[in-house]
Amino acid sequence: MLQLGILGLPLSGKTTVFNALSGSHAAVGDYSTAKSVNLAVVKVPDPRLDRLVEIFQPKKITQTEIEYVDIAGLTRDASASDRKKEAAYVHSLRQTDALLQVVRCFENPNVPHPDGSIDPKRDINEVDSELILSDLIVVENRISKLDHLIKVTHKDQDEAHLKILMRCKGALEEGIPLRAIDFTSDEKKAIGGYRFLSQKPMLYLLNLDEKQCADGERWEEDFSFVTKTSQTSLAHICALLQMEIAGLDQADRAEFMKDLGLKELASDTIIKKSFDLLGLIVFLTGGAPEVHSWPIYRGITAQAAAGEIHTDIQKGFIKAEVVSYADLDRLGSWAKARDEGKLHLHGKEYIVQDGDVMLFRFNV
Protein backbone atom coordinates (compact mmCIF):
# COMPACT_ATOMS: atom_id res chain seq x y z
CA MET A 1 0.00 0.00 0.00
CA LEU A 2 1.10 3.51 -0.79
CA GLN A 3 2.37 5.38 2.24
CA LEU A 4 2.44 9.16 2.69
CA GLY A 5 4.60 10.51 5.52
CA ILE A 6 3.52 13.71 7.24
CA LEU A 7 6.40 15.83 8.46
CA GLY A 8 7.06 19.41 9.51
CA LEU A 9 8.39 21.48 12.38
CA PRO A 10 7.05 20.90 15.92
CA LEU A 11 3.55 22.34 16.37
CA SER A 12 3.08 23.04 12.66
CA GLY A 13 -0.21 21.14 12.76
CA LYS A 14 0.91 17.70 11.55
CA THR A 15 -1.44 15.72 13.74
CA THR A 16 -4.31 18.11 13.00
CA VAL A 17 -3.67 17.54 9.29
CA PHE A 18 -3.47 13.79 9.92
CA ASN A 19 -6.88 13.88 11.63
CA ALA A 20 -8.34 16.05 8.89
CA LEU A 21 -7.13 13.72 6.14
CA SER A 22 -8.08 10.47 7.81
CA GLY A 23 -11.01 11.33 10.05
CA SER A 24 -8.97 10.06 13.03
CA HIS A 25 -9.00 11.50 16.51
CA ALA A 26 -5.35 11.46 17.46
CA ALA A 27 -4.38 13.80 20.31
CA VAL A 28 -3.08 17.18 19.15
CA GLY A 29 -1.13 19.80 21.03
CA ASP A 30 1.75 18.92 23.26
CA TYR A 31 4.11 16.62 21.39
CA SER A 32 5.38 14.89 24.50
CA THR A 33 1.99 13.51 25.41
CA ALA A 34 1.07 12.53 21.86
CA LYS A 35 1.56 8.98 20.66
CA SER A 36 4.84 8.81 18.79
CA VAL A 37 3.36 7.49 15.53
CA ASN A 38 -0.16 7.78 14.19
CA LEU A 39 -1.21 5.55 11.31
CA ALA A 40 -4.42 5.61 9.30
CA VAL A 41 -5.59 3.87 6.16
CA VAL A 42 -7.83 5.96 3.90
CA LYS A 43 -9.91 4.84 0.94
CA VAL A 44 -9.21 6.86 -2.19
CA PRO A 45 -12.53 8.29 -3.37
CA ASP A 46 -13.31 7.53 -7.01
CA PRO A 47 -16.79 8.07 -8.48
CA ARG A 48 -15.87 5.73 -11.33
CA LEU A 49 -15.88 2.85 -8.90
CA ASP A 50 -19.42 3.70 -7.80
CA ARG A 51 -20.56 3.61 -11.41
CA LEU A 52 -18.91 0.22 -11.98
CA VAL A 53 -20.74 -1.10 -8.94
CA GLU A 54 -24.01 -0.04 -10.58
CA ILE A 55 -23.02 -1.76 -13.80
CA PHE A 56 -21.62 -5.04 -12.44
CA GLN A 57 -23.60 -5.42 -9.18
CA PRO A 58 -20.61 -7.16 -7.60
CA LYS A 59 -20.51 -9.14 -4.34
CA LYS A 60 -17.37 -7.32 -3.28
CA ILE A 61 -15.86 -3.86 -3.81
CA THR A 62 -12.19 -3.16 -3.35
CA GLN A 63 -11.15 0.46 -3.38
CA THR A 64 -7.60 1.77 -3.60
CA GLU A 65 -6.23 2.71 -0.20
CA ILE A 66 -3.36 4.82 1.03
CA GLU A 67 -1.80 5.07 4.44
CA TYR A 68 -0.92 8.29 6.26
CA VAL A 69 1.89 8.25 8.79
CA ASP A 70 2.22 11.08 11.29
CA ILE A 71 5.31 11.07 13.47
CA ALA A 72 5.69 13.30 16.53
CA GLY A 73 8.15 16.15 16.07
CA LEU A 74 11.08 16.66 18.37
CA THR A 75 12.12 19.70 20.31
CA ARG A 76 15.33 21.49 19.38
CA ASP A 77 17.22 20.68 22.57
CA ALA A 78 17.03 16.96 21.97
CA SER A 79 18.34 14.73 24.76
CA ALA A 80 20.01 11.36 24.21
CA SER A 81 16.73 9.49 24.43
CA ASP A 82 15.23 11.96 21.98
CA ARG A 83 18.02 11.23 19.56
CA LYS A 84 17.17 7.56 19.71
CA LYS A 85 13.60 8.53 18.92
CA GLU A 86 14.88 10.63 16.06
CA ALA A 87 16.65 7.65 14.50
CA ALA A 88 13.34 5.76 14.62
CA TYR A 89 11.62 8.83 13.17
CA VAL A 90 13.98 9.05 10.21
CA HIS A 91 13.66 5.31 9.69
CA SER A 92 9.85 5.56 9.52
CA LEU A 93 10.07 8.44 7.06
CA ARG A 94 12.44 6.52 4.82
CA GLN A 95 9.87 3.76 4.36
CA THR A 96 7.27 6.13 2.89
CA ASP A 97 6.58 6.67 -0.83
CA ALA A 98 6.10 10.43 -0.65
CA LEU A 99 6.26 13.22 1.91
CA LEU A 100 3.67 15.74 2.91
CA GLN A 101 5.32 18.75 4.50
CA VAL A 102 3.01 20.69 6.79
CA VAL A 103 3.99 24.36 6.72
CA ARG A 104 2.73 26.52 9.55
CA CYS A 105 1.14 29.73 8.31
CA PHE A 106 -1.65 29.97 10.90
CA GLU A 107 -1.51 32.59 13.63
CA ASN A 108 -2.34 31.27 17.07
CA PRO A 109 -0.94 33.03 20.14
CA ASN A 110 -1.70 29.96 22.25
CA VAL A 111 0.59 27.80 20.14
CA PRO A 112 4.14 29.11 20.29
CA HIS A 113 6.31 28.61 17.22
CA PRO A 114 9.58 26.86 18.15
CA ASP A 115 11.52 29.64 16.38
CA GLY A 116 9.53 32.40 18.02
CA SER A 117 7.84 33.82 14.92
CA ILE A 118 5.64 32.77 12.02
CA ASP A 119 7.79 32.56 8.90
CA PRO A 120 6.70 29.76 6.57
CA LYS A 121 9.46 30.31 3.99
CA ARG A 122 12.12 30.01 6.66
CA ASP A 123 10.42 26.84 7.95
CA ILE A 124 10.35 25.21 4.52
CA ASN A 125 14.00 25.95 4.10
CA GLU A 126 14.76 24.50 7.51
CA VAL A 127 12.87 21.26 6.96
CA ASP A 128 14.22 20.78 3.43
CA SER A 129 17.75 21.39 4.72
CA GLU A 130 17.29 18.79 7.44
CA LEU A 131 16.25 16.19 4.87
CA ILE A 132 19.24 17.04 2.69
CA LEU A 133 21.59 16.84 5.68
CA SER A 134 20.23 13.48 6.73
CA ASP A 135 20.84 12.12 3.20
CA LEU A 136 24.29 13.66 3.10
CA ILE A 137 25.27 11.79 6.27
CA VAL A 138 24.14 8.50 4.72
CA VAL A 139 25.99 9.24 1.47
CA GLU A 140 29.23 10.24 3.19
CA ASN A 141 29.25 7.14 5.38
CA ARG A 142 28.67 4.91 2.41
CA ILE A 143 31.33 6.63 0.33
CA SER A 144 34.00 6.20 2.98
CA LYS A 145 33.18 2.50 3.38
CA LEU A 146 33.15 2.00 -0.37
CA ASP A 147 36.51 3.78 -0.71
CA HIS A 148 38.11 1.24 1.60
CA LEU A 149 36.41 -1.64 -0.12
CA ILE A 150 37.50 -0.61 -3.61
CA LYS A 151 41.14 -0.41 -2.54
CA VAL A 152 40.92 -4.11 -1.69
CA THR A 153 38.56 -5.54 -4.30
CA HIS A 154 38.93 -3.20 -7.32
CA LYS A 155 35.47 -4.14 -8.55
CA ASP A 156 34.07 -2.11 -11.47
CA GLN A 157 30.61 -2.42 -10.02
CA ASP A 158 31.70 -0.72 -6.79
CA GLU A 159 33.47 2.00 -8.74
CA ALA A 160 30.30 2.69 -10.70
CA HIS A 161 28.28 2.84 -7.51
CA LEU A 162 30.78 5.20 -5.96
CA LYS A 163 30.45 7.50 -8.96
CA ILE A 164 26.69 7.78 -8.46
CA LEU A 165 27.14 8.47 -4.76
CA MET A 166 29.70 11.18 -5.52
CA ARG A 167 27.14 12.81 -7.77
CA CYS A 168 24.58 12.68 -4.94
CA LYS A 169 27.12 14.14 -2.53
CA GLY A 170 27.89 17.01 -4.89
CA ALA A 171 24.24 17.91 -5.19
CA LEU A 172 23.47 17.59 -1.49
CA GLU A 173 26.45 19.73 -0.55
CA GLU A 174 25.03 22.46 -2.75
CA GLY A 175 21.71 22.12 -0.97
CA ILE A 176 20.01 20.49 -3.95
CA PRO A 177 17.50 17.76 -3.06
CA LEU A 178 18.02 14.47 -4.91
CA ARG A 179 14.55 14.64 -6.43
CA ALA A 180 15.89 17.49 -8.59
CA ILE A 181 18.56 15.27 -10.16
CA ASP A 182 17.89 13.49 -13.46
CA PHE A 183 19.05 9.99 -12.69
CA THR A 184 18.86 7.30 -15.35
CA SER A 185 16.60 4.40 -14.46
CA ASP A 186 19.69 2.25 -13.78
CA GLU A 187 21.09 4.88 -11.44
CA LYS A 188 17.74 5.12 -9.72
CA LYS A 189 17.75 1.38 -9.19
CA ALA A 190 21.28 1.49 -7.83
CA ILE A 191 20.44 4.01 -5.11
CA GLY A 192 16.82 2.99 -4.51
CA GLY A 193 17.76 0.96 -1.45
CA TYR A 194 18.94 4.03 0.46
CA ARG A 195 15.43 5.46 0.37
CA PHE A 196 16.81 8.99 0.41
CA LEU A 197 14.44 11.49 1.99
CA SER A 198 15.27 14.38 -0.34
CA GLN A 199 14.55 12.10 -3.30
CA LYS A 200 10.95 11.41 -2.33
CA PRO A 201 8.19 13.34 -4.07
CA MET A 202 7.14 16.22 -1.82
CA LEU A 203 3.75 17.84 -1.39
CA TYR A 204 4.03 21.15 0.47
CA LEU A 205 0.89 21.76 2.43
CA LEU A 206 0.30 25.32 3.65
CA ASN A 207 -1.60 25.13 6.92
CA LEU A 208 -3.70 28.29 6.97
CA ASP A 209 -6.03 29.65 9.61
CA GLU A 210 -9.64 30.45 8.81
CA LYS A 211 -8.92 34.06 7.90
CA GLN A 212 -6.00 33.22 5.64
CA CYS A 213 -8.00 30.45 3.97
CA ALA A 214 -10.21 33.00 2.22
CA ASP A 215 -7.03 33.89 0.26
CA GLY A 216 -5.88 30.31 -0.28
CA GLU A 217 -5.14 30.81 -3.97
CA ARG A 218 -3.00 33.87 -3.30
CA TRP A 219 -1.03 31.94 -0.68
CA GLU A 220 -0.36 29.21 -3.21
CA GLU A 221 0.81 31.77 -5.76
CA ASP A 222 3.17 33.24 -3.21
CA PHE A 223 4.67 29.81 -2.55
CA SER A 224 4.68 28.55 -6.14
CA PHE A 225 8.50 28.75 -6.11
CA VAL A 226 8.58 25.43 -4.23
CA THR A 227 7.19 23.60 -7.25
CA LYS A 228 10.11 24.63 -9.48
CA THR A 229 11.93 21.46 -8.42
CA SER A 230 10.64 18.35 -10.16
CA GLN A 231 8.38 15.99 -8.23
CA THR A 232 7.00 18.64 -5.95
CA SER A 233 3.50 19.92 -5.55
CA LEU A 234 1.66 22.49 -3.46
CA ALA A 235 -1.70 22.68 -1.71
CA HIS A 236 -3.30 24.60 1.14
CA ILE A 237 -5.55 23.49 3.96
CA CYS A 238 -7.25 24.96 6.97
CA ALA A 239 -6.39 21.94 9.06
CA LEU A 240 -8.34 22.92 12.14
CA LEU A 241 -11.53 23.48 10.17
CA GLN A 242 -11.04 20.38 8.03
CA MET A 243 -10.50 18.29 11.14
CA GLU A 244 -13.84 19.53 12.42
CA ILE A 245 -15.54 18.70 9.12
CA ALA A 246 -13.98 15.24 9.07
CA GLY A 247 -15.53 14.58 12.47
CA LEU A 248 -19.10 15.33 11.31
CA ASP A 249 -21.54 12.76 10.00
CA GLN A 250 -22.41 12.75 6.31
CA ALA A 251 -25.53 14.97 6.47
CA ASP A 252 -24.06 17.63 8.78
CA ARG A 253 -20.91 17.65 6.73
CA ALA A 254 -22.69 18.42 3.47
CA GLU A 255 -24.60 21.26 5.08
CA PHE A 256 -21.55 22.70 6.84
CA MET A 257 -19.58 22.62 3.60
CA LYS A 258 -22.40 24.31 1.72
CA ASP A 259 -22.54 27.08 4.34
CA LEU A 260 -18.81 27.63 3.99
CA GLY A 261 -18.92 27.45 0.19
CA LEU A 262 -16.54 24.48 0.11
CA LYS A 263 -16.87 22.26 -2.95
CA GLU A 264 -14.51 19.52 -2.00
CA LEU A 265 -12.99 18.09 1.16
CA ALA A 266 -9.32 18.91 1.60
CA SER A 267 -8.69 15.18 2.06
CA ASP A 268 -9.97 14.52 -1.47
CA THR A 269 -7.96 17.36 -3.00
CA ILE A 270 -4.82 16.16 -1.29
CA ILE A 271 -5.23 12.54 -2.33
CA LYS A 272 -5.69 13.66 -5.95
CA LYS A 273 -2.61 15.87 -5.79
CA SER A 274 -0.60 13.06 -4.20
CA PHE A 275 -1.62 10.66 -6.97
CA ASP A 276 -0.56 13.17 -9.62
CA LEU A 277 2.67 13.87 -7.79
CA LEU A 278 3.54 10.18 -7.69
CA GLY A 279 2.54 9.70 -11.33
CA LEU A 280 -0.15 7.22 -10.36
CA ILE A 281 -3.19 6.27 -12.39
CA VAL A 282 -5.89 3.69 -11.79
CA PHE A 283 -7.13 0.79 -13.87
CA LEU A 284 -10.30 -1.04 -12.98
CA THR A 285 -11.56 -4.59 -13.10
CA GLY A 286 -15.22 -5.49 -12.90
CA GLY A 287 -17.45 -8.54 -12.78
CA ALA A 288 -20.09 -10.23 -10.67
CA PRO A 289 -17.65 -11.36 -7.97
CA GLU A 290 -15.78 -8.07 -7.53
CA VAL A 291 -15.22 -4.52 -8.69
CA HIS A 292 -11.66 -3.45 -7.96
CA SER A 293 -9.54 -0.33 -8.56
CA TRP A 294 -5.78 -0.81 -8.95
CA PRO A 295 -3.27 2.01 -8.63
CA ILE A 296 -0.28 1.78 -11.00
CA TYR A 297 2.47 4.09 -12.16
CA ARG A 298 1.71 5.92 -15.40
CA GLY A 299 3.40 4.33 -18.39
CA ILE A 300 3.36 0.69 -17.38
CA THR A 301 2.34 -2.04 -19.83
CA ALA A 302 -0.72 -4.26 -19.78
CA GLN A 303 1.42 -7.24 -18.84
CA ALA A 304 2.99 -5.42 -15.89
CA ALA A 305 -0.46 -4.24 -14.81
CA ALA A 306 -1.64 -7.85 -14.87
CA GLY A 307 1.09 -8.60 -12.34
CA GLU A 308 -0.60 -6.26 -9.89
CA ILE A 309 -3.48 -8.71 -9.76
CA HIS A 310 -1.50 -11.95 -9.77
CA THR A 311 1.93 -13.07 -11.01
CA ASP A 312 0.25 -16.02 -12.79
CA ILE A 313 -1.81 -13.61 -14.89
CA GLN A 314 1.37 -11.72 -15.75
CA LYS A 315 3.33 -14.87 -16.64
CA GLY A 316 0.53 -16.45 -18.67
CA PHE A 317 -0.61 -13.18 -20.25
CA ILE A 318 -2.29 -13.61 -23.65
CA LYS A 319 -4.37 -10.50 -24.28
CA ALA A 320 -6.17 -7.78 -22.40
CA GLU A 321 -9.74 -6.81 -23.22
CA VAL A 322 -10.05 -3.09 -22.58
CA VAL A 323 -13.03 -0.75 -22.49
CA SER A 324 -12.38 2.84 -21.49
CA TYR A 325 -14.32 4.01 -18.46
CA ALA A 326 -15.97 6.75 -20.53
CA ASP A 327 -17.35 4.19 -23.02
CA LEU A 328 -18.50 1.78 -20.34
CA ASP A 329 -20.17 4.58 -18.41
CA ARG A 330 -22.00 5.75 -21.52
CA LEU A 331 -23.02 2.29 -22.76
CA GLY A 332 -23.83 0.78 -19.38
CA SER A 333 -22.66 -2.79 -19.96
CA TRP A 334 -19.69 -4.84 -21.09
CA ALA A 335 -21.81 -6.64 -23.74
CA LYS A 336 -23.05 -3.37 -25.19
CA ALA A 337 -19.49 -2.04 -25.32
CA ARG A 338 -18.46 -5.15 -27.27
CA ASP A 339 -21.42 -4.83 -29.67
CA GLU A 340 -20.58 -1.21 -30.35
CA GLY A 341 -16.97 -2.01 -31.08
CA LYS A 342 -15.69 -0.27 -27.97
CA LEU A 343 -14.00 -3.35 -26.57
CA HIS A 344 -10.38 -3.41 -27.72
CA LEU A 345 -7.99 -6.34 -27.63
CA HIS A 346 -4.47 -5.36 -26.64
CA GLY A 347 -1.18 -7.22 -26.34
CA LYS A 348 1.54 -7.21 -23.70
CA GLU A 349 3.07 -3.90 -24.68
CA TYR A 350 -0.11 -1.81 -24.53
CA ILE A 351 0.36 1.17 -22.19
CA VAL A 352 -2.47 1.20 -19.70
CA GLN A 353 -4.50 4.43 -19.56
CA ASP A 354 -6.14 5.98 -16.52
CA GLY A 355 -9.65 4.57 -16.15
CA ASP A 356 -9.16 1.54 -18.41
CA VAL A 357 -11.54 -1.24 -17.43
CA MET A 358 -9.61 -4.42 -18.09
CA LEU A 359 -10.21 -8.14 -18.42
CA PHE A 360 -7.10 -10.29 -18.81
CA ARG A 361 -6.93 -13.47 -20.85
CA PHE A 362 -4.17 -15.76 -19.64
CA ASN A 363 -2.85 -19.30 -19.54
CA VAL A 364 -1.75 -20.96 -16.34
Ligand SMILES: Nc1nc2c(ncn2[C@@H]2O[C@H](COP(=O)(O)OP(=O)(O)OP(=O)(O)O)[C@@H](O)[C@H]2O)c(=O)[nH]1
Ligand atom coordinates in the same frame (compact mmCIF):
# COMPACT_ATOMS: atom_id res chain seq x y z
N1 LIG B 1 -5.65 28.38 14.79
C1 LIG B 1 -5.17 27.25 14.30
N2 LIG B 1 -4.56 26.40 15.13
C2 LIG B 1 -4.07 25.26 14.61
C3 LIG B 1 -4.19 24.94 13.24
N3 LIG B 1 -3.61 23.73 13.03
C4 LIG B 1 -3.15 23.32 14.22
N4 LIG B 1 -3.42 24.23 15.19
C5 LIG B 1 -3.11 24.12 16.62
O1 LIG B 1 -1.74 23.96 16.80
C6 LIG B 1 -1.48 23.04 17.86
C7 LIG B 1 -0.55 21.99 17.41
O2 LIG B 1 -1.21 21.17 16.47
P1 LIG B 1 -0.73 19.69 16.21
O3 LIG B 1 -1.56 19.19 15.10
O4 LIG B 1 -0.68 18.91 17.44
O5 LIG B 1 0.75 19.96 15.70
P2 LIG B 1 1.91 18.91 15.44
O6 LIG B 1 2.71 19.43 14.31
O7 LIG B 1 1.33 17.55 15.31
O8 LIG B 1 2.73 19.01 16.77
P3 LIG B 1 3.87 18.02 17.28
O9 LIG B 1 3.43 16.63 16.96
O10 LIG B 1 3.95 18.30 18.72
O11 LIG B 1 5.10 18.44 16.57
C8 LIG B 1 -2.83 22.52 18.34
O12 LIG B 1 -3.20 23.22 19.49
C9 LIG B 1 -3.74 22.85 17.18
O13 LIG B 1 -5.06 23.08 17.61
C10 LIG B 1 -4.87 25.86 12.39
O14 LIG B 1 -5.04 25.64 11.18
N5 LIG B 1 -5.33 27.00 12.97
Ligand SMILES: [Mg+2]
Ligand atom coordinates in the same frame (compact mmCIF):
# COMPACT_ATOMS: atom_id res chain seq x y z
MG1 LIG C 1 1.73 15.73 16.34
